[in-house]
Amino acid sequence: MVQEANPFESLQEQIDDAAAYLDVRDDVIERLKNPERVLETNLAVEMDDGDVELFRAYRSQFNGDRGPYKGGIRYHPNVSRDEVKALSGWMVYKCAVVDIPYGGGKGGIVIDPKAYSESELERITRSFAKELRPLIGESRDIPAPDVNTGQREMNWIKDTYETLENTTAPGVITGKALSNGGSEGRVEATGRSTMLTAREAFDYLGRDIEGATVAVQGYGNAGSVAAKLIEDLGATVVAVSDSSGGIYDADGLDTRAVKGFKNETGTVSDYEGTEAISNEELLTLDVDLLVPAALENAIDGELAHDVNADVVVEAANGPLTPDADDVLTEREVHVFPDILANAGGVTVSYFEWVQNRQRFYWTEDRVNDELERVIVDAFEELVDAYETHDLPNFRTAAYVVAIRRVVDSYDSAGNWP
Numbered sequence: 001m002v003q004e005a006n007p008f009e010s011l012q013e014q015i016d017d018a019a020a021y022l023d024v025r026d027d028v029i030e031r032l033k034n035p036e037r038v039l040e041t042n043l044a045v046e047m048d049d050g051d052v053e054l055f056r057a058y059r060s061q062f063n064g065d066r067g068p069y070k071g072g073i074r075y076h077p078n079v080s081r082d083e084v085k086a087l088s089g090w091m092v093y094k095c096a097v098v099d100i101p102y103g104g105g106k107g108g109i110v111i112d113p114k115a116y117s118e119s120e121l122e123r124i125t126r127s128f129a130k131e132l133r134p135l136i137g138e139s140r141d142i143p144a145p146d147v148n149t150g151q152r153e154m155n156w157i158k159d160t161y162e163t164l165e166n167t168t169a170p171g172v173i174t175g176k177a178l179s180n181g182g183s184e185g186r187v188e189a190t191g192r193s194t195m196l197t198a199r200e201a202f203d204y205l206g207r208d209i210e211g212a213t214v215a216v217q218g219y220g221n222a223g224s225v226a227a228k229l230i231e232d233l234g235a236t237v238v239a240v241s242d243s244s245g246g247i248y249d250a251d252g253l254d255t256r257a258v259k260g261f262k263n264e265t266g267t268v269s270d271y272e273g274t275e276a277i278s279n280e281e282l283l284t285l286d287v288d289l290l291v292p293a294a295l296e297n298a299i300d301g302e303l304a305h306d307v308n309a310d311v312v313v314e315a316a317n318g319p320l321t322p323d324a325d326d327v328l329t330e331r332e333v334h335v336f337p338d339i340l341a342n343a344g345g346v347t348v349s350y351f352e353w354v355q356n357r358q359r360f361y362w363t364e365d366r367v368n369d370e371l372e373r374v375i376v377d378a379f380e381e382l383v384d385a386y387e388t389h390d391l392p393n394f395r396t397a398a399y400v401v402a403i404r405r406v407v408d409s410y411d412s413a414g415n416w417p
Contacts, residue, residue, distance in 0.1 A: 005297045005321040007086035013322045018399030021389050024407050032406060035062040035085050039135060043109070043127040047120055057128050059107035061141060062088035065409040068139055069105030070095060070346060072146025073153070079108035090317055091346065094339040096402035098378045100350045105141050113148045125153050129160035136161065138171035138357065144349050145175040147295070155180045171356035174349035183352035185367035191225025192368065193344025194315040196375040198230055198289060201311055201336050204383060210234030213287040215309070217241050217279055218294030219258070219268050222315045222342060226291055227255040235289065239282050240268055246282045247274035284308055292319035299324045307333060314338035329393045337395040339402065340378055347374050
């Protein structure tokens, strides 16, 4: 795996690729390639031993033409300004491709959360929430969980905001616990949309997903849920991995048992009866379906030559570099992009926000049914663009759909001042 590619430059290249098939002025495209604003702040937080430690943190608000900024907050040592800019841009086009009324934002703290106690993480999170307070709000910018964050951190941010604002505003953030205004179905949403995209992709390509072999790189929430739900369709998941390495069993893994093992041990490695493999070996297995569900830049142009999957469905954000896209397109490997496949998270976040604003909550069945409708409709529009414009790949098709929607919103509103 590589990390050399700059994710923000990758985003801009993807936009340029799609813009070539659209009748949009260059100055408008340039505007859509850059964030409107980026907060960069330093959090000075007291640790359990009394020392004060400094943490760099960011929030990028990329584009708000279609609605409030929307996007997660991640805790990771590799968080950077360019990364959050890229992720916030991908959020713009992810929301547009599934046609929900949000713009794009993203945030993060440069931290390895495993190195800190729960009380330290709470103080760090609340310190960041205090800095975010002027930017976020139910109608301005609505954060959500991302890598290494979850319901706990979202609850802390909500409580900090409501305390400082002396109000009740559950819609200020999504991905909360049910007891704090969260939505049924939110935890599994990203993995569920990955499964739905894979199901629709195999159907469109005239292939049977039942009996298909599958490899999943990244066995966190999105990857493990996608693996479980794809297995439920009758596919055989032969390999999964996390940051410590991977496991392989040609006869198929019990995805739920592997998840239980990871919950107990913190890793999938050493799961009984499996062969140990590296992440790179997993990405090059001869399988019908590959699901990259870890971080960006997992597959570069060099590694793409060794990818043996017939179909790739991206559960992670930006797991392929532009060079990898070019190679896989040339090799006729069908890649179904992140801005559709993992859009379940932001879609159910939207449902959560709607429920918060109405103070009326839905059943899990309703959430899952509405999510399926959104993803299937978006898939059909992607395929229509792919065929109508004779596009080189499905990623370009997704951006053609998304950019057209953002441009339409921008043009109809006018430019002020």
